[in-house]
Amino acid sequence: MSRSSLPLNAIHAFLVTARHLNLTHAASELCLTQGAVSRKIAALEQWLGLTLFDRHARGLRLTPQGAALLPELRQGFELMEQASEKARRSHTSIRLKAPTCAMRWLVPRLVALEQQRPDLHVALTTTLDHATQLENYDAAIVYGKPHAGGICLFAESLTPVIAADQPCPESPSALAAMTFLHPTGDSRDWQCWLAAQRVTLSMRRNQHFATMDLAISAAIQGFGVAIADSNLVESDIASGRLIKPFAGEVKTGAVYTLLQRPAADAPPFLAELVAWLCRDQKVTQSLLSAGLA
Structure with missing residues (x-):
């Protein structure tokens, strides 16, 4: 994946998964398979060069790096949604x-x-x-x-x-x-x-x-x-x-x-x-x- 292209779909998958800490629930909300969600998160981890989740028997847990990144990514997505909604409403x-x-x-x-x-x-x-x-x-x-x-x-x-x-x-x-x-x-x-x-x-x-x-x-x-x-x-x-x-x-x-x-x-x-x-x-x-x- 090119370093110049921000993987927005993968970031969205990360935000949804971080909210649920469960691949099954995240896949249901995103209308994807668990495998597809896992691949998006893996692609984002590769792009960032760090691990976002620890996988264990009971589900997922954010790594310290993932927990630190989450608030800023969430804020960025909310700003994009607000800007898009404002533009949509104005037309x-x-x-x-x-x-x-x-x-x-x-x-x-x-x-x-x-x-x-x-x-x-x-x-x-x-x-x-x-x-x-x-x-x-x-x-x-x-x-x-x-x-x-x-x-x-x-x-x-x-x-x-x-x-x-x-x-x-x-x-x-x-x-x-x-x-x-x-x-x-x-x-x-x-x-x-x-x-x-x-x-x-x-x-x-x-x-x-x-x-x-x-x-x-x-x-x-x-x-x-x-x-x-x-x-x-x-x-x-x-x-x-x-x-x-x-x-x-x-x-x-x-x-x-x-x-x-x-x-x-x-x-x-x-x-x-x-x-x-x-x-x-x-x-x-x-x-x-x-x-x-």
């Missing part, structure tokens, strides 16, 4: 899937997180499919009924919104003169809100969009009045792009739920991402089996 992406309609709520939070923690990278994938769950992702935000074992980020709460520079309607009945922006191909969200306000009116002018995000964007541009989830427009209202002309909101029963991989299968930083997304939410564990939603 790990968390795969997050979320519905397109949640982008207005999610993206500002991801931007703030990566500004604060540049070593934490989230690979975001958007979808129009609300039925799928984790699949091959590390975490997923899903819209619809609560999921057992998931974390409820927020419950959908519908309210009309209009551009801040548009005339503000004085009452819900005044909306009849405006263009209604729908987040779906039908009018169910608007009808849900109007029914909760006990208002009946004719919606003469309508525009339908594929997602709530598109309807909200149209409202910001002054195209009409959109029915939106108040959670999704919080930043638009805070910045003055949108206003809520009425205080009345209606819960639809739908929620945005965060699903995540079990801790044993989770990538580095997943727990931190989950904590960040939940930090300003009144979140509860969705336990449908217990009757909680």
Whole structure:
């Protein structure tokens, strides 16, 4: 063996064997045969030019030279493991899937997180499919009924919104003169809100969009009045792009739920991402089996 090549595998075998002082146990941990472990230790002894173990009937005993060498070799291996883990964690992406309609709520939070923690990278994938769950992702935000074992980020709460520079309607009945922006191909969200306000009116002018995000964007541009989830427009209202002309909101029963991989299968930083997304939410564990939603 060349003196220029440090026998790392043999050193690892020595460290494991020194911990057990038993070749059978060391071989089991290393997934090697006893003979293979013995050969690695013999190769290391030859490379070092000294004996590491005394062999006797009851097992192994470290020689004075082996006992003196052990702490420094153990420390060196621990430093290499720590450096490797640090490098691995710094290049790990968390795969997050979320519905397109949640982008207005999610993206500002991801931007703030990566500004604060540049070593934490989230690979975001958007979808129009609300039925799928984790699949091959590390975490997923899903819209619809609560999921057992998931974390409820927020419950959908519908309210009309209009551009801040548009005339503000004085009452819900005044909306009849405006263009209604729908987040779906039908009018169910608007009808849900109007029914909760006990208002009946004719919606003469309508525009339908594929997602709530598109309807909200149209409202910001002054195209009409959109029915939106108040959670999704919080930043638009805070910045003055949108206003809520009425205080009345209606819960639809739908929620945005965060699903995540079990801790044993989770990538580095997943727990931190989950904590960040939940930090300003009144979140509860969705336990449908217990009757909680």
